[in-house]
Amino acid sequence: MAKQYDLVVVGGGTSGLEAAKTAAENGLKVALLERKSHPARVYRACAQMFLMNMDSFYNERMYFSREKQKWVFPVNNFSVTYTGGYREFYATHFIAPNAEDRIEIGDYEKNASGAGIAAVVFDKEALLNGLYEEGLKAGVAFFLERNVIDVRNTAGGVEVITSSGEKLVGTFCIAADGINSRVARRTGLNRDRVFLFTSGSVSYYITGVHFDRSEMICMGNAFDHEGNLGAVHFCMLPSVYRNDEYWLYIAGDEKLNFFINRSAFSKWFKNVEVTHKRCAVINAWSPAPEPFKNNILFVGDSCWFAEAENTGALLSGHKAAHAVCKALHTGQPNRDGVLDYITWWKRNWPETHDYKDFLCYPVFFRIFTEDELNYLHNIITQKLFWSLNPFNLYGHIMRGIQPHLERIKKERPTLAEKLATFTPERAIAAMKPATRLGFPAY
Amino acid sequence: MAKKYDLIVVGGGTSGLEAAKTAAENGLAVAVLERKTNPAIIQRSCAQMFLMNMDSFYNECMYFCRDTKKWIFPVNNFSVNYAGTYREFYGCHFIAPNAEDRIEIGDYEKNAAGQGIPAVVFDKGALLGGLFEEGKKAGVRYYLERNVINARTSAQGVEILTSTGERFVGTFCIAADGANSRLARVLGLNRDRVFCNTGRAISYYITGVKFDRSEAIFLGLCPEPGGRGTFPFSMLPSVYREDEYWLYIPNQERFEFFTQSSPFKKWFHNVQVTHKRCAVINNWSPAKEPFKDNVVFVGDSCWFAEAENTGALLSGHKAAHAVCNALHSGKPDREGIMDYITWWQRNWAETHDYKEFLCYPVFNRLFTEEEHNYLHRIVTQKLPWTMNPFKLYERVMIGIQPHMEKIKQERPALAQKIALFKPEMAITMLKPATRAGYPNY
Numbered sequence: 001m002a003k004q005y006d007l008v009v010v011g012g013g014t015s016g017l018e019a020a021k022t023a024a025e026n027g028l029k030v031a032l033l034e035r036k037s038h039p040a041r042v043y044r045a046c047a048q049m050f051l052m053n054m055d056s057f058y059n060e061r062m063y064f065s066r067e068k069q070k071w072v073f074p075v076n077n078f079s080v081t082y083t084g085g086y087r088e089f090y091a092t093h094f095i096a097p098n099a100e101d102r103i104e105i106g107d108y109e110k111n112a113s114g115a116g117i118a119a120v121v122f123d124k125e126a127l128l129n130g131l132y133e134e135g136l137k138a139g140v141a142f143f144l145e146r147n148v149i150d151v152r153n154t155a156g157g158v159e160v161i162t163s164s165g166e167k168l169v170g171t172f173c174i175a176a177d178g179i180n181s182r183v184a185r186r187t188g189l190n191r192d193r194v195f196l197f198t199s200g201s202v203s204y205y206i207t208g209v210h211f212d213r214s215e216m217i218c219m220g221n222a223f224d225h226e227g228n229l230g231a232v233h234f235c236m237l238p239s240v241y242r243n244d245e246y247w248l249y250i251a252g253d254e255k256l257n258f259f260i261n262r263s264a265f266s267k268w269f270k271n272v273e274v275t276h277k278r279c280a281v282i283n284a285w286s287p288a289p290e291p292f293k294n295n296i297l298f299v300g301d302s303c304w305f306a307e308a309e310n311t312g313a314l315l316s317g318h319k320a321a322h323a324v325c326k327a328l329h330t331g332q333p334n335r336d337g338v339l340d341y342i343t344w345w346k347r348n349w350p351e352t353h354d355y356k357d358f359l360c361y362p363v364f365f366r367i368f369t370e371d372e373l374n375y376l377h378n379i380i381t382q383k384l385f386w387s388l389n390p391f392n393l394y395g396h397i398m399r400g401i402q403p404h405l406e407r408i409k410k411e412r413p414t415l416a417e418k419l420a421t422f423t424p425e426r427a428i429a430a431m432k433p434a435t436r437l438g439f440p441a442y
Numbered sequence: 443m444a445k446k447y448d449l450i451v452v453g454g455g456t457s458g459l460e461a462a463k464t465a466a467e468n469g470l471a472v473a474v475l476e477r478k479t480n481p482a483i484i485q486r487s488c489a490q491m492f493l494m495n496m497d498s499f500y501n502e503c504m505y506f507c508r509d510t511k512k513w514i515f516p517v518n519n520f521s522v523n524y525a526g527t528y529r530e531f532y533g534c535h536f537i538a539p540n541a542e543d544r545i546e547i548g549d550y551e552k553n554a555a556g557q558g559i560p561a562v563v564f565d566k567g568a569l570l571g572g573l574f575e576e577g578k579k580a581g582v583r584y585y586l587e588r589n590v591i592n593a594r595t596s597a598q599g600v601e602i603l604t605s606t607g608e609r610f611v612g613t614f615c616i617a618a619d620g621a622n623s624r625l626a627r628v629l630g631l632n633r634d635r636v637f638c639n640t641g642r643a644i645s646y647y648i649t650g651v652k653f654d655r656s657e658a659i660f661l662g663l664c665p666e667p668g669g670r671g672t673f674p675f676s677m678l679p680s681v682y683r684e685d686e687y688w689l690y691i692p693n694q695e696r697f698e699f700f701t702q703s704s705p706f707k708k709w710f711h712n713v714q715v716t717h718k719r720c721a722v723i724n725n726w727s728p729a730k731e732p733f734k735d736n737v738v739f740v741g742d743s744c745w746f747a748e749a750e751n752t753g754a755l756l757s758g759h760k761a762a763h764a765v766c767n768a769l770h771s772g773k774p775d776r777e778g779i780m781d782y783i784t785w786w787q788r789n790w791a792e793t794h795d796y797k798e799f800l801c802y803p804v805f806n807r808l809f810t811e812e813e814h815n816y817l818h819r820i821v822t823q824k825l826p827w828t829m830n831p832f833k834l835y836e837r838v839m840i841g842i843q844p845h846m847e848k849i850k851q852e853r854p855a856l857a858q859k860i861a862l863f864k865p866e867m868a869i870t871m872l873k874p875a876t877r878a879g880y881p882n883y
Contacts, residue, residue: 006721025512026510027509027514027523029509053770061767061771065468066469067469068467070467070468072468072469072766074468074763074767074770075517075763075765075767075781076519077518077759077760077763078668079467079468085756138510139509166467199859244624297639316521322516322517323516325505325514326495326503326516329503329514329516330503331558340517343707
């Protein structure tokens, strides 16, 4: 006989733990299934960032209260307790392939001298552990080392089936199983989504990094002239674990080697030591039409285009839990009951965050030559307004280019032509080779 | 030198305490100024009701979680701790002047048998005491026995002055000073509002009440002692004692008539008054927006009575978060708290028309005693549950509708009155009361 719950949460990451804890604190009978032995051990690559309230993300403007040790989400009326450390950083720099020229988003110097906190890196394990402990206290039944392989609709709601044959039934289910959501696949949600690409990457935590203005996130492409690696994309930011440590996201050991030893960027590195590494393979899909199917609410990355990020994970987990509480307590255990969540998600996620805009920056190196990229990074000398919302970055760069278009037309007519005809839709087209190489989970 | 805070809350009632606690828990420096010695001691009349989630109020659908002892507001993502007791009730009955016929809203029998909890009465003292203690823990500075007499905008924000000459400065102020808000008056908010009437009444907590289906709220009309017209009363179970009821009635003379000489006297036997509470309130139309000069208005302070405790908690909580957002995103101004203004306009003013609230209270002026008896008798079907006072008039009208043909035949004059009545007329019909009122412009 399957155990019956008000809510079964699949996945004990940021979004799932927040959802389970919130629902249990509001009196629901909640089970959470998680594959790992301990939800707070983080194995997958994660930048562990929060974009703070100098900008908004999903229309939320979060901040940290040091005194109360809480992340506060003032637009959505809640807060999340956090006793871990964090490290502020001050800007986003797009670095040219020559490792010299850069497009600056945010005013590094002003922010570094206290004008505001643009963003932070935080300790995700501390966050997850806090949520887990709070969930235990609130009475969440945690089922660890459970691999959910299927979900089915039954008279009692949603039946969740694990690889060892266990069955749990919930009136509602929350799918918090991340970017490669099996629940999204099994319910057919992915058939209404556009598959974009499969991406594999490794996060290296490294020491031995030396460069100015290091308290920022920088990203760019290094071009391999001698070998056959082509354009190597990287993203680097300070680590929360150690002061002298950095987080470097790059697609594997071979590219890391090239990047720190042979590329134009090798001047940044001396005696590099890899402290530890984490990996991730992700399937990127366009967002689902709505975050709901057959009494399953989808939260975080499970129905979204990467990245919900930790902000979106907490927001959607919290909101979905409250929607389930309302649905059960108003006698509407169905789509009508959770309409608040569906409406909120649509308004604050797909209607304000276009995944095609997100894709634009990563495909720049496919559209522009190395020389053109150097030129573009060189010509934008003004500092652009702060943002680290990945859905806004492309817009920021385009606005940064705008004042220089006349000059570009004179000096580089082909580049001007490329810029004039570039649209977010073309980013999708430029992704086609990567799409063909991917492993979609329909 | 005035003390400087992020937020000064004027008034330590339901809305003010919730606002102060929430803002302090989110890291703001908060002061509360309250006139009383202890915020948790209730002196003014209050029905102490929460409408539960069989219906919505300000688009919220709240419920109570017994396990974790919290009122949950699932639409607005928060909850409020409550260690006190409460008492469920099952229906809302409109009672005719003959003390017999009634219009039933909600299915008393079904709800009493466990189908749902339409509404509860709760212990407001326990709610406020809890919020007060949580506020203390979060670092709220309470200034008790302070009578706020004025608010001014200064370069630093809002300066609040008390009757003893103390000054407090906050980047923002939250006005939680109730239906007769002094801040609304001194900031000129009332000049854009329509004054409706001054209401006076006494809440009697009484024992010695005997009648069937007692776990309901009764809104009734009692014949006037002199025989001309009727006066309204409300009665509902008390949260304090099983055998106690709360009776809201205009004054002592009518209380005596009601319990001893009126057709309702059969409900009462050896009535004892346990205690009583009073309230005089000025009713105004809602303000255009709940904001002026960095003062954010919550609860009854800018609304038409009743925000009720539901609205008080909601608006206090939302306003506090809006102030947090404004201060932390470097917009200490109207734009910074736009979320609150928009939320209030959408969920209060745009979905709750105060003119409809006024309709039921003016029915006693519109219909004769005999017509009231007839109307209460003819609506025999049970109407769908609500206790949202802004919807009651509409419910009654929906109840009358299927009987209009019969009314036209049997009582053409009454049918005519019903057909012509519009919520706008409630304002006109209140004119004599408006003239007799004491508006605080």
